[in-house]
Ligand SMILES: Nc1ncnc2c1ncn2[C@@H]1O[C@H](COP(=O)(O)OP(=O)(O)O)[C@@H](O)[C@H]1O
């Protein structure tokens with residue numbers, strides 16, 4: 001499988017700037033990737049990709065190499081990630097953490113019908129510069145999943161995270177993501193709202209500093225009636241940081257009663273920071289309500305003046321406003337576990353953001 | 357206490373707004389500044405407080421002997437200058453109570469005093485909220501977030517009550533208040549005022565001055581104080597309007 005993944009990546013080609021899905025990514029950082037893959041030593045016995053079922057529920061998972069178009073989905077496999085699979089029983093209520101065992105990791109999650117799961121994805125703390133991760137998640141009927149993570153990538157690191165989420169009828173997935181980073185990161189995801197009345201919420205807060213370069217490439221596919229999806233993203237960009245957000249919502253022909261929203265707000269704290277936003281809507285049905293908004297600015301000068309006019313210092317006024325801006329993303333996340341954990345991390349993070 | 361001499365200021369594009377303001381305010385005094393829309397009343401308050409949209413072209417502003425114009429916005433506030441804005445802005449996501457506490461602690465830090473204790477803060481907040489008859493929900497809300505015009509003005513005076521400034525410049529605090537709210541706010545101002553403090557009121561209406569009685573009334577016209585008098589001047593303006601002054605000026 002590893003060999004096939006390598007072949008597939010080489011066949012797809014190393015991404016170029018002109019590739020639509022990689023327009024914003026600093027592709028020059030992938031220059032050596034082809035050589036690296038070609039010279040990899042592949043161990044003789046590779047782990048079978050289809051995970052051995054640990055419960056009586058058969059795994060629906062199999063990797064569709066032939067139709068894959070995003071190399072980010074293949075990277076962990078190509079670099080020899082061992083597939084870890086986990087099942088959560090029907091109606092179980094569980095809280096867990098997922099820690100990547102290696103710099104390249106692949107996890108398959110199956111969440112049983114009616115289960116309520118909160119999962120924290122721990123950062124890949126390998127000090128290797130390159131790390132990639134893939135998650136395949138199957139959410140059973142009426143199940144609820146909260147998925148949250150906080151990342152602090154260091155300058156020079158390149159991180160890929162790819163997830164594919166399948167939602168069955170009546171299920172809900174809420175993702176909450178906090179990045180405080182100076183690294184180069186790409187988060188890609190394909191979300192398939194396959195069952196009627198399924199819901200996907202994505203909230204992300206990016207506090208980029210230094211030479212950070214973070215890129216989100218999300219595809220949300222509405223494949224059944226009465227599904228909702230929302231994306232709420234806020235970026236606070238300092239120093240020479242860059243962020244891009246490419247979020248697509250694709251609504252199929254029979255998806256009556258679709259609701260979808262996308263909101264991306266960015267504050268540039270430094271004059272050298274940059275943002276690119278590309279909303280994409282592909283709608284093949286009439287009874288659909290899709291909204292999207294995108295704002296970009298600096299911290300409001302009148303607000304800073306107001307706070308200062310009450311004796312609060314310029315620096316504190318900045319910090320207060322940044323926190324208020326950032327916190328709204330976390331506050332919008334309705335599950336306390338992830339929200340409270342990330343609020344704590346946010347407090348500490350804001351002190352490190354600087355104005356340059 | 358507050359001494360303004362020949363203060364001239366312009367917009368950052370060069371448009372002159374204040375064309376030489378002179379004003380002396382002593383402890384215990386209440387001054388009213390009146391004048392047509394656009395005459396420069398709000399600009400005066402913002403220039404004294406250090407708003408970045410204005411450039412000082414000349415003159416001086418001293419508060420208790422200290423040169424305000426050389427300080428940044430927060431230092432001016434911490435020296436005891438308070439401005440109640442004509443249009444207070446909303447800052448969602450910053451809770452009122454947290455904001456008040458930060459403001460008080462900033463002032464204390466400036467004076468090298470320790471932070472306010474939970475107990476003292478609570479007592480002060482409770483009594484100020486009572487004074488201004490604030491709704492209990494105030495505690496949970498964001499700074500002016502979704503407040504009505506009147507609620508915002510009340511919140512300005514609540515901040516004044518908490519910060520106990522030496523001198524307060526209240527810019528049309530009465531505008532947008534219904535009769536009950538006007539009485540509450542005026543009562544609040546009178547409560548905070550004492551012989552060691554001073555107030556400058558900007559207003560268009562005698563009804564506020566019936567509650568908060570000024571010792572001096574000034575008329576600002578095209579960036580200059582063109583007439584000063586006692587409380588009777590406000591009554592005369594209420595009756596005759598500004599024509600008789602602006603024609604002369
Ligand atoms: N920030 C600003 N930008 C543009 N024009 C301003 C600004 N501030 C004041 N002005 C102009 O200066 C003049 C005086 O305004 P202001 O001080 O608000 O008057 P008042 O408070 O007496 O009604 C007006 O002509 C107003 O349009």
Ligand SMILES: [Mg+2]
Nearest residue numbers: 397398399442
């Ligand atoms: Mg005004």
